[in-house]
Amino acid sequence: MTEVDLNHVYKKYDGNDKYSVNDFDLHIKDKEFIVFVGPSGCGKSTTLRMIAGLEDITEGTLEIDHKVMNDVAPKNRDIAMVFQNYALYPHMTIYDNMAFGLKLRHYSKEDIDKKVKHAAEILGLTSYLKKKPAALSGGQRQRVALGRSIVRDAPIFLMDEPLSNLDAKLRVSMRAEIAKLHQRLGTTTIYVTHDQTEAMTLADRVVVMSVGKVQQIGTPLEVYNKPKNMFVAGFIGSPQMNFFNVHYKDGRISDGKGLNIGIPEGKAKMLNEKGYNDKDIVFGIRPEDIHAEEAFLETWPDAVISSTVVVSELLGATIQLYQKVDGTEFVADVNSRDYHKPGDHVKMGFDVNKAHFFDKDTTMAIYN
Amino acid sequence: MQTKGIKRQIGWLYVLPAILILLTFLIIPFLMSFSYSFTNYNILTPWAKQYVGFTNYINTFKDPVFLQSLKNIAQFVIFIMPIQVGAALGLALIVNKKRPGNTFFKISFFAPQVVSLTVVSILWMYILNPDQGLLNGILGIFHIKPQPFLTSPKQAMFAIIGVSAWQGAGYQMLIFLAGLQNIPDSLYEAAELDGANSWQRFLHITLPMLKPTSMMILTTTFISAFNLVIQPMIMTQGGPQNATMTPIYYIYRTGFTDRQLGYASAMSVIYGIIIIIFTIIQRKITNAGGDENA
Amino acid sequence: MEKWKLGVATVAAIAALGLAGCSNNQGSSNSKNVTMWVHVSNTDPEGKALQKNVNDFNKENKHGYKAKVQFIPRSGSGGGYEDKVNAALNSGSLPDVLTLDGPNTAAYAHSKIIQPIDKYITNKKDILPTIIKQGTYKGKLYAAGYSESSIGIYYNKKMFKEAGIKDSEIATLKHPWTWTQFKDICKRLKNHFHEPAINMNLNDHSEMALYSLAPFVWSAGGSITNPAGTKAVGYFNSKQTTSAFQLIQDMVKDGYTTISPKDKGFETGKYAMMMTGTWEVQTLQNQYKNLQWGVMPYPVSPATHKQVSPTGSWQYAMSSTAKNKKAAGALINFLMSKKCMYRSDMANTVLPARKSVSKMMMPKVNEQMRFFIKQNQTTGHARPVLVNYPQVTRTFADTVQNVTLYKKNPNVQKVMNEQAKVIQKYLQK
Structure with a gap:
């Protein structure tokens, strides 16, 4: 059982007057795969390093298995970490790289050999054991870094943007490897990334961060379907959610340019109850919730608009259409059957059941 | 359009000054020296020199002062390498951590390099004076007897080794510093998480990562150590009892003070061959080490 | 095409300048x-x-x-x-x-x-x-x-008075000290001030060694070589020469002088006496006006009472x-x-x-x-006129240094015998 608790943790560096991490509060369950995600400088790596002990905690406590760890040295926290640039010891063989931590802890030779060979087998590194890091490719080095952590049998894995240095294809396959590894070993894992795709695919729960503050904690589905504010809504999901500054009145939203659509009764009722009638709000809709099929357009005529394609990006199965109507711009992600080129006039239907609304001033989402 | 021929001529023109300088100051004097080594050339009677075959070479091997100087330079080379390079590494480690006053210490440690070796030698003669010198004064505070230093055949060479290391460590400290700063912090962090303490991090990360830098510094120290001449010339004149006589100093003295240029030339040829042999050996060793890292 | 011609001209000009600088002929045709x-x-x-x-x-x-x-x-x-x-x-x-x-x-x-x-x-x-x-x-x-040129023994009048040395005991050309009297004065000075009594430049291993110390050898009746300058064995290690070097060793052993004197030790009142040349007169008059000092002649061998000074x-x-x-x-x-x-x-x-x-x-x-x-x-x-003077004077200086290492070389005669052979080598040429 390994649980990690961050209780109102703050981090301020000497010489700064702003906090780098502000009131980070999280309870991590045993075997959970938690992902800290956010843009550069949001404080996710700093938080991770505080858990590792590589940074001091300014305020608040860190508990591992309900023991306060603030002042415990990194080597005594029994944590394994995978670094962004792998941090493999260049002058040691792969075998020695993986065996290093065990040697320091005075494991017997046979024990070390067993563990290293076992980890190497899991990661497919057996034939590389005698080589040095310089002789390996990026993906192989990443696996060695993982191997170093596995060998330690540590109850907590920390991973600091481990896939950032790999090319796109490798990233995809390594993602799968990490997922498989977690299924197999079940170790509590805390993973940091700026890539929301990694967060969505790997996490049991996601912690979205921005400018040192936690924006939302939830499962991938939760942050996707019910983003708490515009930042989370815009950060999760690719391409990014479309935002429109509109005026809501009596069940209709319009932005005075090309957008004028009606919204479902239930949502209208909610907005009225919360006092947003005849007010300016922000209307959000994901590109994948904008449709071009005839069937949809006929079913919801009140949510159809006519627009002109500005840029079209064919991805294979889908095509992303960047469009413009009057002054308003938005993106739709549709089946590549509905192929259009720039300049085409099209009709798009908004699935207003999937609409999101945000307060214009606080950027908080408006829900029931 | 320039033809290949003209291009080659221009090329030769570019290297001509360098070739002239090399010829005039290196190659021709070397050949002249080699030819003088077979004569009894006395500076005051250049026209009277006669061919004496291998006499000078045979005498070199029988010359007790020359043989002593070989022993002395061996002692110097063997001790200067660990002491000076070790000191340089130690200073670099100290100065590498972010501490207040770091810049001041960096400058202080490097400062001896800026002063000429002659001035350093004279300065240390005062410090090492057995009766009045600063060093004995400091030792006295710790109730250590005053030491003879340069006036003792046993201690003189070690005193010179110390002074030389004191002067040379500063420059090598800077090179080590560059090497240390090239070691990524993440390696130390990974080692820390693996369970390594400071000493283990030094042993397993710092030292191996510094290997190419260390090799280079050890090599340059090794080679330049063979040239020791200024410190003994100024501080001890090779004494006491030839305990600090070095081959270069002896060759210089024999050729210019004693005026026996032929004999001195033979000694310089022999010493040159010795240095070449050691250079080859040392290169083989460092190349073997270098390949490991390839 | 023109560039390389310019290049040749430049190199030739530099070479010509260089050679012109080297040659230094003062054509004395007149x-x-x-x-x-x-x-x-x-x-x-x-x-x-x-x-x-x-x-x-x-x-x-x-x-x-x-x-x-x-x-x-x-x-x-x-x-x-x-x-x-x-x-x-x-x-x-x-x-x-x-x-x-x-x-x-x-x-x-x-x-x-x-x-x-x-x-x-x-x-x-x-x-x-x-x-x-x-x-x-x-x-x-x-x-x-x-x-x-000459060398004298400069002395500090005040320090002498303090140590109880009377004016009548000061050495003069008419009444020089014997080595015995010299050592006695040194003893009294050393016991009073707990410092070496005299700076004899024993840290100077250059020509100064032979120049300033050979008079002791000559006073004792010894010599460095025979008059013809062809033999050193039997002369440099003669009993008389050896007695002079024995004096030097005794002076160091008894602490009357030091092999590592402090710079300006006499001028600053640390040593009561100093053996040095005529140039010191200017130094004392210009820079150490407050020092009360005088000069004395070389002490003489008690066996011969011969007065000798360097030239x-x-x-x-x-x-x-x-x-x-x-x-x-x-x-x-x-x-x-x-x-x-x-x-x-x-x-x-x-x-x-x-x-x-x-x-x-x-x-x-x-x-x-x-x-x-x-x-x-x-x-x-006068100093000996020898073709290989540089080697001989250096051997003299080495000999002085050797005998001052009295713990290592307690037997002065042995040192003289060895060093006489070394000098002999330089005389056969």
Whole structure:
């Protein structure tokens, strides 16, 4: 059982007057795969390093298995970490790289050999054991870094943007490897990334961060379907959610340019109850919730608009259409059957059941 | 359009000054020296020199002062390498951590390099004076007897080794510093998480990562150590009892003070061959080490 | 196409400039011209006096000879000047007349770099015998010394009084100390001040060692070589020579002197006595005005009571390649004249090389200089004239250093025997 608790943790560096991490509060369950995600400088790596002990905690406590760890040295926290640039010891063989931590802890030779060979087998590194890091490719080095952590049998894995240095294809396959590894070993894992795709695919729960503050904690589905504010809504999901500054009145939203659509009764009722009638709000809709099929357009005529394609990006199965109507711009992600080129006039239907609304001033989402 | 021929001529023109300088100051004097080594050339009677075959070479091997100087330079080379390079590494480690006053210490440690070796030698003669010198004064505070230093055949060479290391460590400290700063912090962090303490991090990360830098510094120290001449010339004149006589100093003295240029030339040829042999050996060793890292 | 021509022209120009700088030919096609090199700077008092002397020569000589001087200040121990002379040897461009340090006489004469000048020097009887001896090789006079030198034992009057040494106990030329009395005075000074009594420059392993300490050897009746300069064994390790070195070892062993004296230790009142040359008079008068001091002569061997002091300095010589020997000889003789010598010796406050000049100087100089002139003329002893002087003087200095390491080399006679063999090697050439 390994649980990690961050209780109102703050981090301020000497010489700064702003906090780098502000009131980070999280309870991590045993075997959970938690992902800290956010843009550069949001404080996710700093938080991770505080858990590792590589940074001091300014305020608040860190508990591992309900023991306060603030002042415990990194080597005594029994944590394994995978670094962004792998941090493999260049002058040691792969075998020695993986065996290093065990040697320091005075494991017997046979024990070390067993563990290293076992980890190497899991990661497919057996034939590389005698080589040095310089002789390996990026993906192989990443696996060695993982191997170093596995060998330690540590109850907590920390991973600091481990896939950032790999090319796109490798990233995809390594993602799968990490997922498989977690299924197999079940170790509590805390993973940091700026890539929301990694967060969505790997996490049991996601912690979205921005400018040192936690924006939302939830499962991938939760942050996707019910983003708490515009930042989370815009950060999760690719391409990014479309935002429109509109005026809501009596069940209709319009932005005075090309957008004028009606919204479902239930949502209208909610907005009225919360006092947003005849007010300016922000209307959000994901590109994948904008449709071009005839069937949809006929079913919801009140949510159809006519627009002109500005840029079209064919991805294979889908095509992303960047469009413009009057002054308003938005993106739709549709089946590549509905192929259009720039300049085409099209009709798009908004699935207003999937609409999101945000307060214009606080950027908080408006829900029931 | 320039033809290949003209291009080659221009090329030769570019290297001509360098070739002239090399010829005039290196190659021709070397050949002249080699030819003088077979004569009894006395500076005051250049026209009277006669061919004496291998006499000078045979005498070199029988010359007790020359043989002593070989022993002395061996002692110097063997001790200067660990002491000076070790000191340089130690200073670099100290100065590498972010501490207040770091810049001041960096400058202080490097400062001896800026002063000429002659001035350093004279300065240390005062410090090492057995009766009045600063060093004995400091030792006295710790109730250590005053030491003879340069006036003792046993201690003189070690005193010179110390002074030389004191002067040379500063420059090598800077090179080590560059090497240390090239070691990524993440390696130390990974080692820390693996369970390594400071000493283990030094042993397993710092030292191996510094290997190419260390090799280079050890090599340059090794080679330049063979040239020791200024410190003994100024501080001890090779004494006491030839305990600090070095081959270069002896060759210089024999050729210019004693005026026996032929004999001195033979000694310089022999010493040159010795240095070449050691250079080859040392290169083989460092190349073997270098390949490991390839 | 033009670039490479320009390149060749540039390289050729640089080469020409370089070669022009190297060659230094003073074409003396006119035989009335005499060229001279000196080892001093023309801004020194000695250099200025020399220039005046040469100007007088050019004005006054009846043959129309014209002398030109080149000033080549030496570095430290004659390095720069001797290097230039050595280089000129190889290119055959020595001047007609040059200055020459005493110890180099034999080597230069033997190598036929300089030629005898006996017949050009007038009034030789007036020249001090030590000067004549210094410049004589194999019976011929090769160089004429124009100044003399000496060493005295400077003493601190106040410290002597404090230690209870009476004025009547001070050594004088008439009543010098024996070595025994010398050591006794040292003992009293050491016991009173708990410091070495005298600085004998034992840290100076240069020519100063032989120059300042050989008088002890000579006073004891010993010598470095035989008169002919061909044997050292039996002379350098004779009982008499050994007794002088025994004195030096005893002085160190008993703590009366030190092998590592503090710089300016005498001037700052640390050591009661110091053995050094005439130049110290100027230093004390200019920089240490508050020090009350006097000078004493060398102590003498108790066995012989012979008074000996060191001598020797720079000389004028004529190179073998001098074109007009009469002109060169006339220049040297003129510079050696009473008037010229008086001018240059007074300018530099050095001791005179002529008896007549010393008579002229005595009333003009202070008490201490008078003492030095007298000591020099009555007890002066020339250094040996040897071809391999550099090696011999170094061996002498090594011997001094060896005997001062009394723990390692307690048997002085043994050291002398070994070192005599070393010197012998240098004499067989």
